[in-house]
Amino acid sequence: MAIPQAIQSAGGIMVTRSDRSTSKKSRGALWGWAAILFLVLGAGSLATSAMSQAFEKSQAALAEAERVKNVPTVSSLVAVGQDLRETMAVLEKIPNVPGANYELAQSDLQKLRASLEEVEYNRQAMESLKAAEDLAMEAAVLVQNPPHPVQVWREAEEKWQEAIANLEAIPADCYVAQKSQEKLSAYRSNRAAIGKRVAIAQKAVKFSNQGSAKISEGNYKVAIQYFDQAVGLNPNLAEAYLGRGIALSELGNDRKAIEDYDRAVKFNPNLPQTYYYRGWSRYQLGNEAQALADYDEAIRLEPDYAEAYLERGGLRYQGELEQEAIEDWEKAAELFSDRGDLENYQIAQNAIAILQNNLELTADEFDEFDDANDANDAELAECEKLAESDSWPETCPPRDKIYVRRRRRRIRILDLPINSGSGSTGDTGKNTGSDTDKNTGSDRSFGSSGSRTRGGSFRRRRKRR
Known part of the structure; x- marks a missing residue:
């Protein structure tokens, strides 16, 4: 009888195909464990040495974490934290197999994590x-x-x-x-x-702003008193020197005014208004070149400074730079128009018309113009004299009205006839109202929207001919 091929004899033992498959799987498992043992143990001195170094590094890292407690710095704590993390990364790779010191690795990891937590806690405090x-x-x-x-x-x-x-x-x-x-x-x-x-500086700003308000009222002597108190509390307050300079100039003391403007520039060289007003005082003293330089600087700091263009145009006209004067007045007219200041816009347009039409006044017209303003000046001087120790006299015109009429004497274009037939316009005076920034307490007086003079040096040059 023939033996089926599916059954073979091997030393008296019958082996089926399924038995051979199971035997192969068993041999594969044994080889797997053999490989692991070889890596953990069989790799011999290499594996043992690596684990030994990892445990040594663990102990060293823990010892260093203890040492830095005595003289901690941010950098030393950062370095220790990095060392602890690196050591933990090595120990976390040790497998849970016989002979791999897995339990010792887990014990050290627990210590390292606690130490790292303490180091990070103190690092944040140190930072x-x-x-x-x-x-x-x-x-x-x-x-x-x-x-x-x-x-x-x-x-x-x-x-x-x-x-x-x-x-x-x-x-x-x-x-x-x-x-x-x-x-x-x-x-x-x-x-x-x-x-x-801060409280003292704020008080100085308050005095400065009160001085600004008095300038707006035309009460220059009281304004100076406020500015004196401001610089007494804060000798570096540029806005107070600027305000006091304006008040001194209005009282006719342009030399002293320039000294205050110089101080304002020293403590804050970026205030365009300081250069604008110093330019006016320098012109009053006959220093046209310095005045022109000041108007240049005011415009450099504030390119939309309409009043500075108006004044510089007058000075350029006086210096026979008629085309440049027209350019300045056109720029001034544009800026005044943009902000809705129709009065100053008309003044700039009048200046252009006079220059372009080459209008001249007769000697009689100049005399009539000067006589009328001389009378206004005399009237104001008398009223101011009466008001020195009292309130504004009831017999005098309202202070703001006579103040406006007096300022017309300084306006060298305002009352000149022009071919267009438009009448003269009134002068609104300076806009030196105080506006204290509620957040910073800084002095924001003497904004560029306040024109001190209208029409630059135009009339004075005509009169000198």
Whole structure:
């Protein structure tokens, strides 16, 4: 009888195909374990050495984390944290197989994680301390060489407050808790001192703004008193020097006015109004070249400064630069029109018309013009004399009206006849109203919208011929 091919004899043992398959799987599993054992144990000294180094590094990292507690710095804590993470990454790869020291690795990992948590906790505290110290240094540097404008004091106060907030956020159980508390006390004292400086600077601004209001009323002597108080509290307040200079100029003391304008430039060289008003005073003293330079600078700082174009046009006309004068007056007219100032727009247009039509006044017309203004000046002088120790006399015209008439004497285009037949327009005077910024307390008086003179040097040049 033939033996089926599916059944074969092997030493008396019958082996089926299914038995051979199972045998192959068993041999594969054994080879797998053999490979693992070879990697963990069979790789011999290589595997053992790597694990040994990992455990040594673990102990070293834990020891370094303890050491930096004594003299912690942000950089040292960052370095220790990185070392702890690298060590943890190595130990986390050790498998849970016999002979791999898996339990020891897990024990060290637990210690490393706790140490890393403590290091990170204190690193954040150290960073808060470092940020507070940096802010304190910035605040201290900011207020060196006082006095300063109110904005500077406020900025310093804000830095101290931010530094205090950083210190207050530091936990009481961290490495630098005692040091942060010591600094917190000092920083609070510094903030209080700066707060007093802010109050003084704000008071100076208030006096300056009150002086500005008096200028708008034409009360120059009282305005000067307010400005004196302002610079007494804050000798670096540029706006107060500017205001006092304007008041002095209106009282006829252009030399003293220029001294104040110079101070204003020293403490704030970026105020275009200072150059504008100094240009006027320099022109009054016959320094046309310096006046022109001032108007140039005012326009450079504020390219839309319509009044500066109007004045510079007058000076350029006086210097025989008629085309440049027309360009300035056209620019002034455009800017006045854009902001709806029709009165000054008409003045600029009148200037252009006079120049383009080459109008001349007869000697009789000049005499008539001057006589009328001389009478107005005399009337105002008498009223101001009566008002020095009292309120504005009832027998005098309203202060603002006579003030406007007096200012017409300085307007060298306003009352000149022009071919177009349009009549003369009134002068609105200076717009030096005070507007204190509610957020910063800064003085924003003497805006460029306030024209001191209308028409530049045009009339004076005509009269000198």
